[in-house]
Amino acid sequence: MSSQKRTKIAIIGAGPAGTTLSMGLSKEKIDHVLIDRSTFPRDKICGDALSGKVVYALNRVKPDVVNQIASNTKDYLPSWGISFIAPNRKRLDIPFTTDKNHVKQAPGFIATREDFDHLMVQNTPSEFCEQRFGTKVNQTEIKIDGVHITLDDGSVIDADAVVDCSGTRSDLAKDYGIELEHNHYCAGLRRYYEGVEGLSEEGYIELHFINDVLPGYFWIFPMTNNRVNVGLGMLSASVSKNKINLKKELDRIVSEHPEISKRFKNAKPLETVKGWGLPLGSKKRKLSFNRLLFCGDAASIIDPFTGEGIGNAMISAKYAADVLSKAVKENDFSEALLKEYDEQVYHHLWPELNMSHQLQKMVKYPWLFNFVANKGLKSNEFKTLLTSMFENVDLRKKFKDPRFYLRLLFNK
Ligand SMILES: Cc1cc2nc3c(=O)[nH]c(=O)nc-3n(C[C@H](O)[C@H](O)[C@H](O)COP(=O)(O)OP(=O)(O)OC[C@H]3O[C@@H](n4cnc5c(N)ncnc54)[C@H](O)[C@@H]3O)c2cc1C
Structure with missing residues (x-):
């Protein structure tokens, strides 16, 4: 295909950040193109836990998606809290809400990213959104008078501004100084199982801090249909320094850990172990430039303690939509105007990211x-x-x- 398209905003990536931004721009009646190299549904390696921030962001851009999630009990498991299991095996159960009796639905959910990202994509079509799926962005040129994007199907998109929502391995982010640094990057593994025992009745997600894999954690997240998302994450700097083979450690915990292995005695793995990286928000970065913003993993804003990135990605996208709405109204896509985006993102997320960074450091001890x-x-x-x-x-x-x-x- 060889075509030329003119639009206001180009969004690279239709994960949680890109789709939230698309819904936000449609709400503001702003023309945009949403591009993804994949077609949906597609898998994404993740722990699959959707926190209250996901619900918060959706309520601001398209509240009906929350109803679609809450009413789909086949694919979405309601989650009411989180259990931290300390190295001494003391268990701290933290509910997601202080007032369970007065909320109409669970604060969080667990669902495969195949289902969640597909649902998000299904909620993007509008008269303001053009979707380009199954084609990759090959080149993004940011010029004084606009942005010029070339896709690998040969088509070209000219936009007033571009938002990079392309996730962890964004070349554009690297070019603009958002580097993947070993001290601010986590390696993560995931394996689905069925038949794991001892799960919480209320869909509590479990983070186990185990002596042999500190600083890092092993997780067990319950899902619908007797399935469980199991994984292990650790700071890349520690993986390299201590020459840790994460896959071996994951297998060892499941088969040998004195308490955990008992829960897996009748469990069956549903896939091979898969891995992907988590760019952590333990350091502030510059996220806005002339005609360019970074959202979600491309902006490195994952919680350094819990590994939560979906909610933060969606919240960043919500602020991107707000600032871009102003930019479109004033026809001003300069860094001077767009820098309000950095202020909004860090004003709302930094206190938590910073606190989580302190907790992450504590895990070393x-x-x-x-x-x-x-x-x-x-x-x-x-x-x-x-x-x-x-x-x-x-x-x-x-x-x-x-x-x-x-x-x-x-x-x-
Ligand atoms: C092992 C692991 C466990 C995790 N567990 C959790 C968890 O339980 N809860 C949680 O909240 N977070 C978790 N996270 C983090 C979470 O997965 C990410 O923070 C989240 O996916 C970020 O969303 P995003 O939209 O920024 O990027 P992504 O979800 O990565 O989406 C990026 C999209 O961009 C597309 N793309 C990339 N390059 C191009 C290109 N050149 N052209 C076109 N399209 C492109 C991709 O196909 C993709 O669809 C986990 C991460 C890992 C690795």
């Missing part, structure tokens, strides 16, 4: 982690803090106050 887990078991304030992180409560003021940390450590 099992005794400290055990100490905090023991404290957390006794301290309601600590539990409430973690719950409110998941509930999206504005925590900025608390995080800035050093007395808050002192209270956490020394209160009963």
